[in-house]
Amino acid sequence: MAVARPAQLTIRNIITAFSEYLSGKAVDSPRLSADLLAMHVLAISRLDLITEPHRQVSEAHWQAIADLVERRGNGEPVAYLLGSREFYGRDFAVSPATLIPRPETEHIIEEVVRRFSGKGRFIFADLGTGTGCIATTIAAELPDAMGIAVDLSADALAVATANARTHGVADRLLFLNGDFTSPLFRHTSLDCIATNPPYVSEAEYAELSHEVRDYEPRTALVPGETGLEHAALLIRNAQDWLRPDGIFIMEMGYTQAGPNLSCFGDAQGIWHGEKIIRDLAGLDRMVFAIRSRN
Incomplete structure (x- = not known):
């Protein structure tokens, strides 16, 4: 079913028509979606929309x-x-090759800063x-x-490189097409690892909104059956890659604090300062640890 065309094409009328159309669909935030798409095509601000x-x-814009x-x-x-x-206050280009940045990931930036x-x-x-978005x-x-920004997808790296250029930091970033679960870095070569790896389990993926399942790259979401597969490998590799006093911060699923903390505990004497950082909804969202000196 097509969107019903209003008799008069004014901003108010088209927003009403688009909002009503989207309200009948299984999409999140129908009015906000209508507003953002109209603002984009008309090249106007939210203030223009209101005033x-x-x-x-x-007709062409409609x-x-x-x-x-x-x-x-x-x-x-x-x-x-x-x-x-x-x-984090900046616009980032996205494509179907990339996961869409989420506000929760901004907690990584806050901790690193x-x-x-x-x-x-x-x-x-x-x-x-x-x-x-994290590296830039x-x-x-x-x-x-x-x-150093690593991704297995060459298409995603092209987007990331363009974003770094847009924000004027490409000269301080190296973009590497590679598998971060493999031994990529020299011993004690990094001061910080900041990562949002795939962490959705197969069962959780089946329950996700179709907006995520049908459009966002599955490989950026699901590492394996449990959702913990990449986290365990990253924590193990990080103990070799990080310098003494280097920090590790990783986004995770809100039910994964226990298993991820246990990975640090299993490596006795290698880590200290382990903690969980919660997001604005009060959910466990990041795991943090410091590489010990010994």
Whole structure:
């Protein structure tokens, strides 16, 4: 079913029509989706949307927005339709080759900035970089940071590289097409590992919204049956890659704190300061540890 065309094409009328259409579909935030797609096509701000409800919209603009709204109605994420998503105050290009950045991942940035701000030059790795939002943001927030961003997908790395150029930090980042579960780095060569690896179990994946299952790359979400497969390998590799006092911070599923903390405990004497960082919803979201000196 196509979107019903209003008799008069004004901003208010088309937003109402698009919101009503999306409300009848199984999509998240129908009104917000309508607003964002209209703003994108019309090249206007949210303030314009509110203060100029009677502004006329051309037939061409109506059709362009309607085409996007119908795709949204089928479940395609708004970020892919717009080609971008905001992360830590910056816009990042996204594509179907990349996971869409989530607000929860910003806690990684906060912790790294808190640990390294004003401390001078340091080298970090972002493993499973996707859009490059972690690597680019760390480099943008900390001018002394030098980073290596790793991803198995060449298409994702192309997006990440473009994002680093957009935000003026490409000269301090190296983009590496590789498998972060393999021995990529020299012994004690890194000061920080900041990573959002795949951590969704097969059972959890089956229950995800179809907007995620049908559009976002499965390999960026699911590492294996339990969802813990990559985490265990990363923690094991990190104890070799990190320098003494180097930090490890990794996003995880909210039920995975116990198994991930036990990985640090199994490596007796190698780690200290292990902790869980919760997201704004109060859910366990990051695991953190410091490489010991011995």
